[in-house]
Amino acid sequence: MEITDILKLLGLNEKEASVYLALLELGTATVYPIAIKADIKRPTTYLILDDLQRKGLVSIVPREKKVMYTAESPEKLVNDLQKKQELVKRFMPNMLALYNARKDKPQVLLFQGKEGVEKVYEKIFSSSEVLFFSTFRDAFQMFPEMPKWLNDRVKTQQTKFREILTQTEADLEYISWIKQSEFYQSRLAPKDFPEFLTDSAIFGDSVAFFSFKPQVFAVQIDSREVSQSLRVLYDLAWKAAIPYEQVVKQNKKPALS
Numbered sequence: 001m002e003i004t005d006i007l008k009l010l011g012l013n014e015k016e017a018s019v020y021l022a023l024l025e026l027g028t029a030t031v032y033p034i035a036i037k038a039d040i041k042r043p044t045t046y047l048i049l050d051d052l053q054r055k056g057l058v059s060i061v062p063r064e065k066k067v068m069y070t071a072e073s074p075e076k077l078v079n080d081l082q083k084k085q086e087l088v089k090r091f092m093p094n095m096l097a098l099y100n101a102r103k104d105k106p107q108v109l110l111f112q113g114k115e116g117v118e119k120v121y122e123k124i125f126s127s128s129e130v131l132f133f134s135t136f137r138d139a140f141q142m143f144p145e146m147p148k149w150l151n152d153r154v155k156t157q158q159t160k161f162r163e164i165l166t167q168t169e170a171d172l173e174y175i176s177w178i179k180q181s182e183f184y185q186s187r188l189a190p191k192d193f194p195e196f197l198t199d200s201a202i203f204g205d206s207v208a209f210f211s212f213k214p215q216v217f218a219v220q221i222d223s224r225e226v227s228q229s230l231r232v233l234y235d236l237a238w239k240a241a242i243p244y245e246q247v248v249k250q251n252k253k254p255a256l257s
Contacts, residue, residue, distance in 0.1 A: 003017075003021060004017045004018065004021065007020065007021070007077075010077050010081060011055075011077075011080075012055075015038075015040055015048055016048055016051060016052060018038040018039070018040060019034060019038045019040065019045060019049065019052065020052060020057055020058070020071060021038070022034050022037035022038040023058060023069060023070065023071040024071045024074070025037065027070065027071075028061050028068050028069070028070045029068065029069060030066050030067065030068055030069070031046055031049065031067070031069070034049070034069065049069055056072060056076055056080075057071065057072050057076060057077070058070070058071055058072065059072060106222060106223035106225075106226070107220075107221070107222040107223070108220070108221050108222075109219070109220045109221075109222070110217060110218075110219055111217060111218045111219075111220065112215075112216070112217045113216055113217070114142060114216060116217065116218065117142070117210060117216055117217065118143065120208050120210070120218040120220055121143065121146070121149075123203070123206075123208075123220075124201050124203050124208065125149050125150070125153055125159065126159075127159060127203040128158075128159060128160065128204075129159065129160045129161075129203065130159060130160070130161050130162075130201055130203045131162050131163075131201065131202040131203070131231065131234045132161065132162065132163040132164065132199065132200070132201050133163075133164050133196055133199070133200040133201075133234075133237075134163045134164065134171070134196065134199055135165065135168075135171065135195060135196040135197065135198065135199060136165065136168075136170050136171045136174040137168065137170045137171075138198075138199075138212035138213065139199055139210070139212070140170070140174065141212075142212060142216070147174065147177050147178065150178060150184070151177070151178055153183075154178060154179075154181065154184045157183050159183070160183050160184075161183065161184045161185070162185050162186070162187075162234075162238065163175070163184075163185075163186045163187075164186070164187050164188070164189065164237055164238060164241050165186060165187075165188050165189070165196070166188065166189045166193055166195045166196055167188050167189065167190075167191045167193075167247065168195055171188070172188075175244060180244055180245070185244075186244045187238060187242055187243055187244060188241060188242050188244065188247050189241060189242070190242065198210050198211050198212070202227055202230050202231055202234060204227070205222060205223065205224040205227045206220055206221065206222045206223075206227060207220070207221050207226055207227055207230055208220045208221075
């Protein structure tokens with residue numbers, strides 16, 4: 001990691017970091033050599049030096065003819081960071097109180113397009129437990145890496161999955177890729193059951209519904225009451241669904257004699 005990257009982590013943008021480093025090397029200098037050293041145009045360097053002055057990282061050295069600048073010690077960055085940390089610690093209980101109060105209020109969030117839908121799947125796959133009403137067809141076409149996401153979470157035992165799917169060829173192939181275990185269990189609806197048209201997921205205190213046709217979007221509802229109610233319905237559906245092993249046994253072709 002470069003020093004510039006460290007300065008950016010401490011709150012400076014790329015140009016501010018370049019000017020500050022240039023001035024640290026030069027010691028005391030006018031704008032022109034600073035601009036040359038930082039490889040930034042002189043008018044822009046003036047503006048950046050003003051910003052660094054406001055941040056307390058640069059000072060003006062009094063001279064009769066030319067304005068000279070000098071860099072303050074990098075220790076000031078550490079001191080400022082410590083002060084910010086102290087402020088965050090002091091007000092953390094207040095911020096957590098606001099956050100927890102917000103969690104008790106239901107929220108409905110709409111995510112549109114592939115990137116928006118992917119964000120919801122990322123939230124789901126980072127949960128400790130997920131209940132899926134799944135159809136693999138459309139999700140796989142948009143996110144062919146999804147089985148790998150799920151497999152990784154199952155193998156590392158970071159997430160427990162239960163999925164209810166319909167007996168389509170695509171869904172049967174999909175669940176055959178993932179070994180049934182404590183961390184991944186699947187069941188299927190009866191063969192004549194209509195195919196799910198969307199994915200639905202229950203995770204934490206949230207539920208999510210996906211649509212891939214004709215428009216791509218996901219709706220996420222954050223509500224403990226809604227989530228708990230759907231968990232009850234899911235458990236009823238789970239009990240009525242057919243275990244994966246039983247479906248495999250039924251579909252297994254007899255050996256040739």
